[in-house]
Amino acid sequence: VNLREDKVSDETKKLISSLPTDKDSQGNLCKYQGCWYYYNTFQAVISFQKHFQPQDTDIILASTPKSGTTWLKALTVALLERSKHHDDHPMNHPLLSNNPHALVPLLESSAPDLTKFSPSSSTRLFSTHMPLYTLKEGLKGSPCKIVFMCRNAKDALISRMHFRCKYEKIEVNSSVLEPMFESLCRGVTFYGPIWDNVLSYWRGSLEDPNHVLFMKYEEMKEEPCVQLKRLAEFLGFPFTEQEEDRGVVEKILELCSLRSLSDLEANKSGKTVNGVDHKFFFRKGEVGDWKNHLTPEMESKIDTIIEEKLRGSGLSF
Ligand code: A3P
Secondary structure, three states, X not given: OOOOOOOOOHHHHHHHOOOOEEEEOOEEEEEEOOEEEEHHHHHHHHHHHHHOOOOOOOEEEEEOOOOOHHHHHHHHHHHHHOOOOOOOOOOOOHHHHOOHHHHOOEOOOOOOOHHHOOOOOOOOEEEEOXXXXXXXXXXXXXXXXXXXXXXXXXXXXXXXXXXXHHHHOOOOOHHHHHHHHHHHHHOOOOOOOHHHHHHHHHHHHHHOOOOEXXXXXXXXXXXXXXXXXXXXXXXXXXXXXXXXXXXXXXXXXXXXXXXXXXXXXXXXXXXXXXXXXXXXHOOOXXXXXXXXOOOHHHHHHHHHHHHHHHOOOOOOO
């Protein structure tokens, strides 16, 4: 069974036949609204756009894959939960017993079925890898807050390669990396071209800064306190002076650090609804790990492409 095409309905197959198609080293892709999807994800995107019932207080955590989604989910959960978990007794904190992906479901996923997500009185958190224009269609004009996490494309590529090798139980080597690198350069990658996806949020954040926040993984690593406060303010839950004095900012960062999260039993064992081991989401979390894998030629090739694609936008990543 091809997992990426399993459960694709005849109706979806018919739709796909009218779309551009291509493939990468992991499967067949179709291009919908400027973005490439494996077929089962495309079906989920369509379903999201048709059936999702947004609430004005929803918060959407967006990213391209392997760009720090898990971290952003953990930080946002911790921000929203902090009033309930005072100080040093966070025994029942949801992050201690759940993988962040279990707490923040992906919008374009068939499991759990989002059509069954009923409105609730509390803030709901969702995640997505879709570009902003496709996401907005499903939000149907609802003024939800959207946070986007961007990461250097070379680091995200290396992260994805390691993730894939663990998932497929294959060895990391150049015969895995090279086709993935070529797909990245061609722009034919799952949820890519990465530059178009990232630019959609970049432009969205410039047009509507109250509803779209653009964050960078590298900036989170560089100045975590500043960035966490920026996130809290944007979401409408700024830290009070008292909280800052009590060290709440630092405590949240500690709770959500790669080391703390990956040490938890909930993240060492178990799988996501899509069958991915929780532990695969935690690796090095470093900036510039691509230097250990890409040749200078590869570096210069992808840098030139991305520079050209971003020219005039005011963005670099
Ligand atoms: P590396 O493979 O470079 O280590 P995503 O969550 O979008 O799938 O991204 C996964 C990447 O984020 C991995 O990068 C992973 O190690 C890193 N990561 C996961 N949890 C993190 C955390 N709490 N802090 C910083 N980085 C984290």
